[in-house]
Amino acid sequence: MxxxxxxxxxxxxxxxxxxxxxxxxxxxxxxxxxxxxxxxxxxxxxxxxxxxxxxxxxxxxxxxxxxxxxxxxxxxxxxxxxxxxxxxxxxxxxxxxxxxxxxxxxxxxxxxxxxxxxxxxxxxxxxxxxxxxxxxxxxxxxxxxxxxxxxxxxxxxxxxxxxxxxxxxxxxxxxxxxxxxxxxxxxxxxxxxxxxxxxxxxxxxxxxxxxxxxxxxxxxxxxxxxxxxxxxxxxxxxxxxxEDDSSDEESESASFWDAFHLKQVWLLSALVYCYQGTEMGLSHWVVTYMIRARHGDPKKMGLISSCLWTGLTLGRIMLGFVTGRFKNQKRVVSIYFAAALVADLAFWFLTGDIVSSAVAIFAIGFFTGPVYPSAMILATSILPKRMHVPGISAATGLAGVGAAMFPVAIGAALSLLGAPSLQPIIFFFLSLTTCIWIIMPSH
The missing domain is CATH 1.20.1250.20 (MFS general substrate transporter like domains)
Structure with a gap:
């Protein structure tokens, strides 16, 4: 067959x-x-x-x-x-x-x-x-x-x-x-x-x-x-x-612009914009933060960035399978967000040694890792079928903007306020991303 x-x-x-x-x-x-x-x-x-x-x-x-x-x-x-x-x-x-x-x-x-x-x-x-x-x-x-x-x-x-x-x-x-x-x-x-x-x-x-x-x-x-x-x-x-029929291309083009009339697309765009921006902002500046605020060895602090990437990788692989076993996947991801916020607070206030910082950074990456693919899956549920491609394309495009702009904005903040300002900035935008996820419709 x-x-x-x-x-x-x-x-x-x-x-x-x-x-x-x-x-x-x-x-x-x-x-x-x-x-x-x-x-x-x-x-x-x-x-x-x-x-x-x-x-x-x-x-x-x-x-x-x-x-x-x-x-x-x-x-x-x-x-x-x-x-x-x-x-x-x-x-x-x-x-x-x-x-x-x-x-x-x-x-x-x-x-x-x-x-x-x-x-x-x-x-x-x-x-x-x-x-x-x-x-x-x-x-x-x-x-x-x-x-x-x-x-x-x-x-x-x-x-x-x-x-x-x-x-x-x-x-x-x-x-x-x-x-x-x-x-x-x-x-x-x-x-x-x-x-x-x-x-x-x-x-x-x-x-x-x-x-x-x-x-x-x-x-x-x-x-x-x-x-x-x-x-x-x-x-x-x-x-x-x-193409066998050029009218299909015209229909697809129209649906792309129609996507911007849906509030779900704007919420999804805001979610992935903040998520990707926060993730890349932390990835780019955590080494600088560890050197300036925690007086880490510049020759070794690159390992902190590796901890974040390792957490993101394992989180997407391991928690992805776990999430799929639950009926209310949106609630499960909300729990991941809560765990990531706790890990971020631990990274903020547990300043005793480099090892605890590395573990906290790993945990942040691990619990935020499955957010992006989960957002794409949620999008297919909340968007009309004909809006899947244009709606998700618009959202992922803004995610790229966030990935580029957030690190620059954080760099400006660090110049004005000092390296310790990285922590409240990351916690704020991670909290904002969590709030957007919570208010996202489930279907």
Missing amino acids: ERSRGSRSSRGSLGSMRAPLLDPESVDAVYGTGEAVVDYDGAPLESWNNPKSNIIKVLVAFVGFTVMGLTDSAIGALLPSIEQHYDLSDVQVSLAILIPFAGSLVSTVLSNWFHYQLGRGGVAILGVTCMLCNYLCAQTCPPFPVLVMFFTVGGMGAGLLNGTWNAWIGAFADAHGVLGVLQGFYALGGIVGPALITYILSQGVPWYFYYRVMAFAAASLLVVDIYAFRKDGPQQYREKCV
Whole structure:
């Protein structure tokens, strides 16, 4: 027995590239039933090992997401060293956080055009090349404006890879499992990055040596990338994106703007904006806080950031399974929020030793880890079905804004009020996120 997935309206434009990730029907997979999952034209859907050439492509994507995790988690651990090297204020060094997001925005605007001109393989190669250029520049320790400019290039490359590989794997028959592993490799990079930086700095090696390691990793990835995606050109991509009915695209475009008329979308956007901003703000500035407020060793405090990332990773994996066993999942996540607030208070007031701080930071990450995926699941319940893709896309877009703006705003606050101000800021926005979650409708 054959079964098809999704709807025609979820194909085509840049906005619809995200559809397989967000529409429950579009990522439905059949396990152990003997049914064949087929595409709209009756052809079997791709999977991680079908065709066989996908195996190496998926492995390349896993490595690429690991490299992105290593890059994103590095900024927070490197901020004190960059700030000291260039003699910058907290606000000035915050540009190193904000600018990569500008590059990511550029990739969002141009991604569809790049796909039609270069194909999926060309976009993957361009993305890795942009990241390699960033690392090659950073490892020379250039003037700060030049460093920031190439951070933008790196952000654009990461944005291209994030979009093309998520959209491609999201259309697999086994999308749930493969996407979970893909995001797991990103988190793995987030764990390893600060630990590696801590080791490098503890050996008396300059901070920019880290980017030499990253340049080697990106260069190796580029070679394998070129080989793996050599047959994924623009012609192949265009053939897969041909629409049988152009009216579907018009309907999808209208529903995107209709999403902004729903209060659920605004609540969801506010939730993920505050959540992502708080998470990234803490990730980027906790090392600086530990050095200035708790007089930690700059060469070792990168481990605190690794504790946060480890907690986030384990929380998303372990508590995700736990949450799914309860009928009232919204209440369960509210309990997670309460536990995270208690952990944050412990981190605030238990200042006796570094170990207690590390445990508290881990707990914050662990209990807030499942919030983001739970919010996406809740969105599919509270939004009309035709609003799933545009509504969630709008919310996740604002989450990216929060991830970029919050660290900059926190950097400005730390410059004016001092490092200890990080604690009340994080507690306030974590409390605000909790309140928004509580008032979110359940259905």
